[in-house]
Amino acid sequence: DxxxxxxxxxxxxxxxxxxxxxxxxxxEHNRLYWYRQTLGQGPEFLTYFQNEAQLExxxxxxxxxxxxRPKGSFSTLEIQRTEQGDSAMYLCASSYTPSYQExxxxxxxxxxLVL
Amino acid sequence: QKEVxxxxxxxxxxxxxxxxxxxxxxxRGSQSFFWYRQYSGKSPELIMFIYSNxxxxxxxxxxxxxxxxxxxxxxxxxxxxxxxxxxxxxVINAGGTSYGKLTFGQGTILTVHP
Numbered sequence: 001d002x003x004x005x006x007x008x009x010x011x012x013x014x015x016x017x018x019x020x021x022x023x024x025x026x027x028e029h030n031r032l033y034w035y036r037q038t039l040g041q042g043p044e045f046l047t048y049f050q051n052e053a054q055l056e057x058x059x060x061x062x063x064x065x066x067x068x069r070p071k072g073s074f075s076t077l078e079i080q081r082t083e084q085g086d087s088a089m090y091l092c093a094s095s096y097t098p099s100y101q102e103x104x105x106x107x108x109x110x111x112x113l114v115l
Numbered sequence: 116q117k118e119v120x121x122x123x124x125x126x127x128x129x130x131x132x133x134x135x136x137x138x139x140x141x142x143r144g145s146q147s148f149f150w151y152r153q154y155s156g157k158s159p160e161l162i163m164f165i166y167s168n169x170x171x172x173x174x175x176x177x178x179x180x181x182x183x184x185x186x187x188x189x190x191x192x193x194x195x196x197x198x199x200x201x202x203x204x205x206v207i208n209a210g211g212t213s214y215g216k217l218t219f220g221q222g223t224i225l226t227v228h229p
Binding site for chain 1: 119123147149151157158159160161164203205207215216217218219220221222
């Protein structure tokens, strides 16, 4: 079974450095979502793609964040000039059905710690 | 007012009892409702989804939806210690540009003690 995969699983970086995370969705899924989760909170939506098109970005996504899904398959999320407030679990999810009945499946997440 | 609200708990129930988890949402345009389970340090795992008013059962789990009251719940029968986790309620609003985006509550911590 090839579920959603994310790499790396853990990342420790120093403030001001750039980091990039990768998400590989379930192969037939055309939608891909990024969420961020901090301790004690539910995941918060960041952005999503349908195929290669980025259709929505949250106001949480500052100019330091950029996401791509160049061929409609895997996606990358880059954070430039990291800040301590960026420390969180970054979750990727994918889904197939472009209707309100779609079900999203999450990857294992990338835990980021900014020192 | 938060879009999706849950009691953060912790909710503690004895093994074998029924655990009842509640969730309210503010957007009447919400179309789809999901329950995810999240173990500590892990990512959310889908338990159930419900779209229509009423009850939906899957094994030991029953989801209940009341759109008029903007309320969704999850019942876990015969609770087991392995059910101890954080339970996340999530909602999709199919309207506008937020199509497909999940909005989560803060989660309810459930502890099932032997």
